Amino acid sequence: MxxxxxxxxxxxxxxxxxxxxxxxxxxxxxxxxxxxxxxxxxxxxxxxxxxxxxxxxxxxxxxxxxxxxxxxxxxxxxxxxxxxxxxxxxxxxxxxxxxxxxxxxxxxxxxxxxxxxxxxxxxxxxxxxxxxxxxxxxxxxxxxxxxxxxxxxVFNLRRYCLQGERIHRIRGILNSTSNYVLQRMAQGIVQINAVAEARAAGLCEQNPDFDLNGWDAALKVRILATALMDGSIDIAAIRRDDWNLHAAEIVARANKQGGRPAQIASIEYDGERITASVRLQTLAQDDAFFSLADYQYGLALKTDSVGELVLLGRTPGxxxxxxxxxxxxxxxxxxxxxxxxxxxxxxxxxx
Known part of the structure; x- marks a missing residue:
């Protein structure tokens, strides 16, 4: 030493x-x-x-x-x-x-x-x-x-580079497993095999519902709302899409439109209250997160003075x-x- x-x-x-x-x-x-x-x-x-x-x-x-x-x-x-x-x-x-x-x-x-x-x-x-x-x-x-x-x-950016700024909107890909599975399904891999691949990579729990149905992303939404927006939202108030009802539909739509399927977390602050959701969506090619593949992450912050800031994590691990x-x-x-x-x-x- x-x-x-x-x-x-x-x-x-x-x-x-x-x-x-x-x-x-x-x-x-x-x-x-x-x-x-x-x-x-x-x-x-x-x-x-x-x-x-x-x-x-x-x-x-x-x-x-x-x-x-x-x-x-x-x-x-x-x-x-x-x-x-x-x-x-x-x-x-x-x-x-x-x-x-x-x-x-x-x-x-x-x-x-x-x-x-x-x-x-x-x-x-x-x-x-x-x-x-x-x-x-x-x-x-x-x-x-x-x-x-x-x-x-993310938090150091807020703490040291955005002092005095109000963050109005947060949008991001917060769960890598769900997005990996969606992208593999879009490539023609059946869901059960895509989940097995994610599990083999050490990124998926034995029960994948924690990731696929948005619970993991919802936990992160609560942390972001508290730490970045100085607010709070009840976990039950975060709208989450049912994977079994919507995943196949989103994958088919993305393939038809030339987009990319993704699980997107969104948080909005209107000056009085915070609303949030974790939804399955089709990303257009001009979306900031369109290029994210496999287990990559992304987060976009909309502030009152700086505008939108985007963070992309291309080498997670x-x-x-x-x-x-x-x-x-x-x-x-x-x-x-x-x-x-x-x-x-x-x-x-x-x-």
């Missing part, structure tokens, strides 16, 4: 593959970071907990020669109580319908003095105001750049998702930790 730069102690929990992607990116970028990333512990759904009392590890050490897996009781909350850190990263943790379990340990992390980075869509969709209030009370930061579009800078976590780490370091106390591990009695 480079001890000439301040230590930023991190604890990571979630999916093994994405946790490793974050560690690999931290290792690759280590020489250019203004801090030295020091990992106090890792908890993954697949392999349990990795930590060693009184020690921190560089990303390279964890990737090359990880410490012995140790048992910690109490799940993620038990992990948080045992392993100190400056920042807790919740990375692709399991999602329940309303994110209650994840929200509970995110609140524990904030209340115990950690900054928090998460991409858990259910927890953010149903508990974001509560989490933001907890962060404000504890003078910690909550960040979630990777919760949609695999880390495209674990590395771009990991970058969202790194961007949030840089933000937390710059805004808060750089000005604060030494690392928790400056004391021999820390662990």
């Amino acid at each position: 480079d001890y000439y730069r301040p230590l930023l102690t991190l604890s990571l929990a979630g999916s093994h593959a994405t946790v490793n992607a974050v560690l690999e990116l931290l290792n690759t970028k280590a020489g250019s970071l203004p801090f030295t990333p020091a990992i106090s512990g890792v908890l993954t759904q697949e392999h349990g907990c990795q930590w060693q009392k009184g020690r921190v590890f560089s990303p390279e050490e964890l990737l090359r020669d990880a410490p012995v897996h140790k048992r910690i009781n109490g799940g993620t909350i038990g992990f948080l109580k045992k392993i100190p850190s400056d920042v807790f990263l919740d990375i692709d943790s399991a999602e329940s319908d309303h994110g209650n379990e994840t929200a509970a340990f995110l609140l524990e992390a904030l209340q115990s003095g950690r900054h928090v980075i998460t991409n858990n869509r259910a927890a953010l969709a149903f508990h974001l105001p509560e989490l933001q209030q907890a962060a404000e009370r504890t003078h910690r930061l909550l960040r979630f750049e990777s919760c949609l579009l695999d880390g495209l800078p 674990l590395r771009s998702r990991a970058f969202g976590f790194l961007a949030d780490l840089m933000d937390i370091y710059t805004l808060h930790i750089k000005q604060q106390r030494p690392s928790l591990f400056d004391s021999e009695d820390s662990v």
Whole structure:
């Protein structure tokens, strides 16, 4: 480790593959970071907990020669109580319908003095105001750049480049699985085989209805409405097309018109209330999202002064998702930790 730069102690929990992607990116970028990333512990759904009392590890050490897996009781909350850190990263943790379990340990992390980075869509969709209030009370930061579009800078764009702007409309392709399946159906592949391809690529749940019927996109709509429009909308008020009733019709229409079938999320703010939908549509060739293929994403923001801004994600995947976590780490370091106390591990009695 480079001890000439301040230590930023991190604890990571979630999916093994994405946790490793974050560690690999931290290792690759280590020489250019203004801090030295020091990992106090890792908890993954697949392999349990990795930590060693009184020690921190560089990303390279964890990737090359990880410490012995140790048992910690109490799940993620038990992990948080045992392993100190400056920042807790919740990375692709399991999602329940309303994110209650994840929200509970995110609140524990904030209340115990950690900054928090998460991409858990259910927890953010149903508990974001509560989490933001907890962060404000504890003078910690909550960040979630990777919760949609695999880390495209949506929230940082709003935070740093659109200050004072009112966003009136948001439109986007927010779920890659549904759009991949629609495009494969337009190419003549039957739906069941297209879903199997998406599942083989690791982008589809065992039950694809979560993606196809718009639930995943609706969660992201709620997050966008809260974070970008300072408003809220009930999940039941978001109109979602029934896939079984409309998908085949949209595919046939797109092929006939030379368009492209897509699942499009839309959010409108008229100055008084927010309305939103997740609809199956045919995109014309002049649509900003027409060129997006396979698992690619897109988001368009209409503002009162700048007009329309379009973000396109053409290389989604674990590395771009990991970058969202790194961007949030840089933000937390710059805004808060750089000005604060030494690392928790400056004391021999820390662990």
